[in-house]
Amino acid sequence: MTAAADERTHDSAPADDVLAVAREQVLERGVGLTEQQVLEVLRLADDRLDDLLALAHEVRMRWCGPEVEVEGIISLKTGGCPEDCHFCSQSGRFPTPVRSAWLDIPGLVEAARQTALTGATEFCIVAAVRGPDARLLSQVRDGIKAIRESGNDIQIACSLGMLTQEQVDELVAMGVHRYNHNLETARSHFPNVVTTHSWEERWDTLRMVREAGMEVCSGGILGMGETAEQRAEFAVQLAELDPHEVPMNFLIPQPGTPYEAYEPIEGREALKLVGAFRLALPRTMLRFAGGRELTLGDLGAEKGMLGGVNAIIVGNYLTNLGRPAQRDLDMLADLKMPIKALSDTL
Amino acid sequence: MYCVHCGRPDAEGEHPGCRGPRAALEPPRFCPDCARRMVVQVTPVGWSARCSRHGDTTSAARTG
């Protein structure tokens, strides 16, 4: 074996090798990587990817366990959003083909039923808005009541944009147990992605959500022109937020948006991000969300599940299609990863 | 017939963005009969699309 090859093996990695450091710091002590360390991981040569994913998987198993949380999502109000998030086909400011739509209550109940049938324990109700108005909150309230009256006890999460304290309290009263509001990208990159509101406004909503006792779900989209440094910055900012869950999306360039011509992230790069985020967030639920089908394909999705991910969105997304839920459920069965049961979440 | 992804005539041009892997993740957005933009609802297991002129179609109908 050459000296170079020898250095690449796990057992003989030099003591200052970032994966050797991570083994002691993250795996043994549960302390997430610093920004500089995440950057070092992102800069690892491609031939260290398998080592990274193996370590990230060990970290996930040690600090989160073997279970995978399965979630379905539904768009309650689609399109026509006044905000200008440059990746989003639902912004009313860009000439995208997405038209506004509202889902009625029977449609919402049916979507929750379909989601529960997959074995999912989470159902997230999403609306394309800056923040909810009275009409939307009333629709959410009626929808949750109807879902419960249908005998479906799936856990309900919401993603309705920026909230006031009063709205946070209302959602708690409705029984919403988790709130999603993505920080989307590093603070330093956010003004390039969104100009109609600030990263700090998003942070404020998340702070209120946490203080009200709801679980915080916040992640973002990778592949929006951010640098490696900004990816590391983002991972550490998420760690500082300490959310219950981080959904990782990979950009699907949407027709009509400013990012329409962006190239999707390459598979190995995406997997490196998965491993690096796990090492920055050892105890956090890390969810595969949109874009994995395009970026990783079937094989890459499996590698991600064996590289730190412990939650998935099954079925379709808000405006894009996913792969059939059964294919993901089969994948989890093949990987011998148990699906988190509803009884474990209550 | 019109392309459900961009609304241009199917037979006109190459439609490179409409036939790649990204388009496979998109529900139809334009009516194939008249190219009107449709109101589309994606659900966890399918989609439905409504053209103001030609009515509703669903993923179940498309896949038989």
Ligand code: SF4
């Ligand atoms: S606030 Fe949400 S729905 Fe509105 S443009 Fe931004 S990402 Fe899209």
